[in-house]
């Protein structure tokens with residue numbers, strides 16, 4: 001594995017206290033025996049003086065993740081338009097893959113037979129898989145929920161499937177990600193009665209997942225739900241902490257509630273989670289949400305936002321999003337963002353990128369995705385540096401002062417439009433609109 005140094009982080013002074021597993025075992029990631037692996041370890045290196053923001057290190061069997069961290073989404077075992085070498089060069093330390101999609105195609109057994117997800121997709125860094133629950137619940141008309149699990153029809157061929165907590169654990173163990181999730185039910189955030197029902201199931205399923213979980217090299221996270229209801233969020237956090245998971249995810253946010261409602265729920269939930277365990281806010285990736293959530297003590301994020309925007313010609317800059325198809329870029333020799341160190345900005349002009357999008361050239365998607373993922377990774381690096389230097393709040397204020405936030409109504413309308421265009425599960429699709 002002579003390439004491993006490309007993605008592992010430099011060894012830190014307390015390397016001896018928390019050696020990554022390859023240093024302990026001295027063997028490559030390919031086909032290593034399970035007995036040689038060690039479970040996830042997490043340490044908080046520093047907490048910001050003026051907020052709950054914290055700097056941490058998450059060690060997985062496939063490498064270290066400096067937190068707060070952002071994970072690009074690789075729905076179908078690929079981060080659309082990028083290859084693993086791109087991801088390493090971009091400094092990506094964690095990616096997310098979707099259990100629902102991989103279970104349906106190519107199938108978890110196929111992936112296991114091919115050596116597991118890391119080997120199958122050629123990415124030897126850390127991977128997180130969701131439980132598939134979020135996609136299944138977004139199938140709306142095509143699923144039936146009972147206390148045992150969810151029956152659903154595949155969006156690919158209409159075939160009937162059932163996800164139970166045990167099944168979802170088995171699938172995720174076959175895939176072999178480093179961080180795996182319990183089956184949960186993500187309810188419409190404002191529907192009290194539905195949230196009460198869904199929470200009872202989410203809790204029973206968390207217990208069942210915990211009992212069914214076998215692989216010691218995979219860390220299973222519990223998922224806090226409860227919509228926008230403070231008492232339900234509290235109940236959920238307390239119940240799951242009682243089950244003593246190695247990490248906690250917060251689900252059911254960024255699904256239609258306002259930013260204020262989301263932050264209020266974090267304000268209630270995060271203080272109830274153990275300080276020494278990682279906290280993962282699922283599906284959140286707008287820069288302004290990341291900054292506010294880091295301030296409340298969140299360590300991990302994932303979102304399709306940077307990659308999906310890129311494929312729609314929307315590029316992230318510190319002054320907000322620009323649409324590179326715009327006529328004003330026709331003769332613009334400047335890079336997408338002045339000062340950006342990404343491959344796209346170092347080599348190409350806005351005029352060229354605009355031309356590629358207009359001509360529907362494949363390189364357009366790749367260059368735009370490189371820039372947007374770089375933007376997120378650089379933002380997380382700046383956040384970590386600010387926390388390390390006790391100036392996180394002033395960094396956050398400075399960033400937000402320049403970064404225009406898209407109003408709730410516009411976001412809601414976009415969400416609606418996407419939903420109408422899509423006959424496939426939320427967040428991903430056959431057409432590559434993830």
Ligand SMILES: [Zn+2]
Pocket residue numbers: 336337340341342343344345346370371374
């Ligand atoms: Zn760039």
